[in-house]
Amino acid sequence: MSKYSILFGAIGLSLSMLVVLVALEFPSYDEQKLMDLGSLDFDDEEMVDIPVTQQQPPPPPKVTAPVIVEVPDEEEIEDEIEIEIPEEFDEETVIEEAPEVEEVEEEEVVEEIFEIVEDPAGFPGGMGKFYKWVGKNxxxxxxxxxxxxxxxxxxxxxxDKDGTLTDIKVVRGIGAGCDEAAINVLKKAPKWKPGKQRGRPVKQRMVLPISFKLG
Structure with missing residues (x-):
């Protein structure tokens, strides 16, 4: 009996497993209802194609050529210009011109230096006395x-007019210090008697020799 029980137990286990396998292989589906969505209508107008945007370069500036406008020549004015003459003014009225103002130019008075005069200049007492004074000084x-x-x-x-000796210079010298000595002695000379022309003192230019001689 124990052998048959084990055998029947094994068979029962096998059958139960087979039933489980069959149930998993062929599942049962409930009848499902499919919803009919129908056909979707699309309006072509609502579908707008969006173009790809591209940045365009700015247009070149427009250069306007200058317009030359011809200016018409000035029209001659044919109308005569009328000048109203006051009643008090007539043809006999004389218009006095303003007197011209003479410009007085100040002339620079340049005193003339004479070479030869009526009454020549000279040293008081004569030229002999002058040369003696030069020899001493x-x-x-x-x-x-x-x-x-x-x-x-x-x-x-x-x-000069007052007898002073001015503008002293050597016109021909001998050098070796003699020229400077002659100028220095004349600068120390006493006043001369001025020359006169027509009775009035004038400036007179003179040239005198001064001798240098070893004694």
Whole structure:
């Protein structure tokens, strides 16, 4: 009995497993109802194609050529311009011109220096006295002494209206310090008697020789 029980138990287990396998292989589906969605209508107008946007370069500036406008020639004015003449004014009225103002130019008074005059200038007491004064007041230059220089220095000067000797210069010299010595002695000279022209004192230019001689 134990053998048959084990056998029947095994068969029952096998059958139960077979039933489970069959149930899993062929599931039962309930009848399902499908919803009919129908056909969807699309309106072509509602579908708008959106173009791809591209950034366009700015257009070139427009250059407007200048317009030359012809200006018509000025029209001649044919109308005569009328000038109203006051009643008080007639043809016999004389218009007096303003007197011209003469410009008075100030002339620079340049005193003339005479070379020759009616009454020549001179040293008081005569020229001999003048040369004696020169001999006493002039020192013989040491350089001229060492070199043995002798001769005459011609000095030019102007005797002014008051007798003063001005513009003293050497016109021909001998050098070795003699020229400078002649100028210096004349600068220290006393006033001369001025020259006169038509009775009035004038400036006179003179040239005198001054001798240098070793004694």
């Amino acid at each position: 002039m020192k013989y230059p040491s350089q001229a002494k060492r070199m043995g220089v002798e001769g005459k220095v011609y000095v030019q000067f102007v005797v």
